[in-house]
Amino acid sequence: MHFFTRISAQRQKVMWELVPDERYVANPAIGSKHNRGAAVDLTLVDNDGKELEMPSAFDDFTEKAHRNYTRSNIEAKKNSLLLETVMKKRGFxxxxxxxxxxxxxxxxxxxxxxVPL
Incomplete structure (x- = not known):
């Protein structure tokens, strides 16, 4: 299960060096929402802790990860929509x-x- 709320400035710089694309990684000169403790990355799991199918892998910086991607299978779309619905209901x-x-x-x-990790 992936659950990250904060990320160190050093880790942010490394991520930016690897993926300098503001659609996926915040520019360390500005700081990210994660650097502020104001964002979370997560997925859904079943009762046994097994991750449910989603449209892409976690941190997949391709169109498969986009919310409007239409070629995911039905189960992945359903799970992604459930996660989004629950999180938005809670104010995210x-x-x-x-x-x-x-x-x-x-x-x-x-x-x-x-915050060092």
Missing amino acids: KSIPTEWWHFESPDWKKFPVMD
Whole structure:
């Protein structure tokens, strides 16, 4: 199960070096919503802790991860929609490029932090 709320500034720089694309990774010069403790990456699991099928793997920076991707199978679409529905009901916002990412609508209120992992 993937569940990340904070990420260190150093880790953010490494991620940016690997994927310098703001659709997927925040520019470390600005800081991410994760650096603010205002975002979470997660998936669904069954009663045995096994991850349910989703449209793509976690941190898959391709169109398969996008919320509007239409070629996923029915089960993956259903699971992704369930996750999004539950998270939005609890006040989180989603982003169009990552089915696993949810954030606080108030993320700008939180300062950028550098919390070692």
